[in-house]
């Protein structure tokens with residue numbers, strides 16, 4: 001099995017080769033290379049044609065009663081790294097700013113343990129592309145990746161958490177993460193000369209009004225006890241200061257802890273876009289896409305067992321966490337297969353998605369030990 005030092009080297013290599021959703025070819029090839037170097041006696045590797053950057057590894061059990069799935073995401077974000085680390089990203093403008101390099105390394109550590117210690121049940125390791133966008137989990141499901149012996153009876157997966165101590169395991173019964181809707185808004189007006197606004201229809205001014213209106217949805221239309229989030233993370237329009245642009249695009253994300261809340265916010269957003277379009281006499285196209293970013297609902301029975309194990313395991317620092325407004329397309333897979341998502345603490349001052357995120361590598365081995373122990377215990381039930 002892989003040693004802590006080997007795992008850290010693997011993590012650093014993965015950190016250097018971050019790739020965006022559905023383009024994780026180098027990552028896929030490296031993961032495959034690491035898996036091929038493990039004991040192959042009980043392993044079956046599958047490279048699904050329908051999802052070319054995905055990787056599935058089945059560990060055949062000695063006396064299988066079930067197939068226990070473990071999922072890790074493998075994609076990165078369009079963020080220019082600013083950590084100054086000697087092993088920083090080699091890919092300009094792309095970074096593992098959400099810690100998926102840690103997720104993959106922990107999965108490889110757990111897999112390498114079971115490659116050397118054949119489990120009783122079958123274990124399915126799923127290296128999933130496209131968590132940050134493009135709904136890789138949903139796509140994989142819809143493309144039939146989880147059929148026959150590749151179908152998990154239950155599914156587990158983690159996300160790293162800079163707010164928790166390195167190696168701590170965080171979880172809760174019920175909803176762990178929000179559901180999200182991706183928002184794309186195109187404002188189509190009329191371009192013109194900066195000196196003659198009366199002959200144009202300025203999409204920058206309408207976009208400014210629209211953004212301010214949208215930001216009243218949460219504060220004025222949503223029950224503050226339940227809450228939700230709208231973040232508009234990207235705006236683009238125009239080419240130069242003295243040309244009025246006829247097109248501006250806004251991209252953002254909506255978050256809510258229940259499907260009902262997401263739908264309520266979606267509905268208000270439609271109305272606000274319509275209203276601003278009318279008042280600025282402008283065509284505003286709103287495109288909402290939830291894809292696979294469903295609320296992450298932990299299965300009651302399995303999560304109870306998971307938390308009980310983590311609370312009693314001598315070397316695990318377990319923390320009961322609150323629900324988070326982060327999204328995860330593992331929510332879609334957990335709606336199809338019962339299972340549990342949990343946090344792995346990586347203790348850092350930088351937030352997820354920040355250009356300076358530097359997870360503590362000591363979390364890796366502790367994560368591997370906690371998950372390996374849990375899976376061993378699960379297979380005895």
Ligand SMILES: CC(=O)N[C@@H](CCC[C@H](N)C(=O)O)C(=O)O
Nearest residue numbers: 132133180181182253326327328
């Ligand atoms: C853990 C995490 O940060 N996940 C992402 C999931 C992306 C959701 C979707 N593409 C969206 O932008 O709404 C997150 O941003 O929470």
